[in-house]
Amino acid sequence: MTEGDDIDLRALDDEELVQQMFDDLYDGLKPEIEEGVEILLERGWAPYDVLTKALVAGMRIVGDDFRDGILFVPEVLQAAKAMKAGMGILKPLLADTGAPKVGKMVIGTVKGDIHDIGKNLVAMMMEGAGFEVVDLGINTEADEYIKALQDEEADILGMSALLTTTMPYMKIVIDTLAERGLRDDYIVLVGGAPLNEEFGKAVGADAYCRDAAVAVETAKELITRKHNQRAAS
Numbered sequence: 009m010t011e012g013d014d015i016d017l018r019a020l021d022d023e024e025l026v027q028q029m030f031d032d033l034y035d036g037l038k039p040e041i042e043e044g045v046e047i048l049l050e051r052g053w054a055p056y057d058v059l060t061k062a063l064v065a066g067m068r069i070v071g072d073d074f075r076d077g078i079l080f081v082p083e084v085l086q087a088a089k090a091m092k093a094g095m096g097i098l099k100p101l102l103a104d105t106g107a108p109k110v111g112k113m114v115i116g117t118v119k120g121d122i123h124d125i126g127k128n129l130v131a132m133m134m135e136g137a138g139f140e141v142v143d144l145g146i147n148t149e150a151d152e153y154i155k156a157l158q159d160e161e162a163d164i165l166g167m168s169a170l171l172t173t174t175m176p177y178m179k180i181v182i183d184t185l186a187e188r189g190l191r192d193d194y195i196v197l198v199g200g201a202p203l204n205e206e207f208g209k210a211v212g213a214d215a216y217c218r219d220a221a222v223a224v225e226t227a228k229e230l231i232t233r234k235h236n237q238r239a240a241s
């Protein structure tokens with residue numbers, strides 16, 4: 009019997025339920041997180057709000073305690089699994105908008121890095137906004153990104169990094185694109201918790217995206233600009 013079994017989640021009001029979901033995520037209780045997500049949806053919450061206000065906000069608490077040495081890798085892995093289960097329920101709701109396809113993105117977490125929750129979220133939101141997404145997963149090498157961009161005739165390269173030790177790899181990918189004369193063929197977007205605007209500029213990306221919603225907005229804006237430039241030339 010797990011801790012969450014004691015609590016009737018349906019008896020809680022929204023605020024209490026979200027607090028309880030923070031605790032359940034912290035404790036890596038997958039079934040409770042799934043139930044919490046279902047309840048919030050039944051109560052009319054928008055999928056994006058469930059994602060950001062319950063799951064992403066809860067993961068922030070996990071991250072803080074991981075940083076402070078209160079939680080360790082096995083616990084964080086459990087929390088990540090619970091988060092992914094919640095995201096699994098939200099994915100079709102965020103992805104199935106029926107919007108016409110506006111462009112194609114190849115996305116992956118860079119070489120040496122296995123964090124994929126943020127990257128998955130970006131992929132989900134991009135799909136929801138009408139982009140086709142080719143997800144290369146984690147630990148992605150420059151050649152893999154470039155091969156996928158060419159094979160898939162993609163418009164956008166999205167790279168994610170969560171570690172200060174792996175984020176410099178983004179520059180290697182962008183430099184490799186440039187060496188092969190391909191840099192200007194693609195819009196390059198980068199994101200991940202340790203990055204910032206300045207870093208994005210320094211590695212030669214077109215934009216740094218703070219979160220998945222910004223990634224969607226930026227992708228839309230830059231792809232429209234690209235289409236307009238093509239039409240004018």
Ligand code: B1M
Pocket residue numbers: 064067068070071072074075076081082084085088120121122123124125126127129130165166167168169170171172173197198199200201202217218219220221223
């Ligand atoms: Co890791 N980890 N971790 N970890 N982990 C961090 C990143 C860390 C900050 C924790 C901490 O100390 N507070 C720290 C990095 C410190 C640093 O680099 N300075 C850290 C560490 C040290 C490690 C290990 C080295 C630990 C160890 O083994 N000793 C190890 C590394 C393994 C490796 O990659 N080689 C490790 C392992 C793990 C787990 C496997 C346990 C697990 C990952 C599970 C998984 O992803 N499947 C894990 C987790 C879960 C985290 C934290 C707690 C949470 C990350 C997360 O999923 N956040 C994290 C702490 C933190 O970030 N505060 C931490 C939720 C997610 C929604 O946010 O990914 O930021 P985020 O994505 C956001 C934006 O950044 C943006 O949009 C998303 C949401 O809207 N975004 C993009 C992300 N990618 C984008 C791409 C884009 C655009 C936007 O492209 C266009």
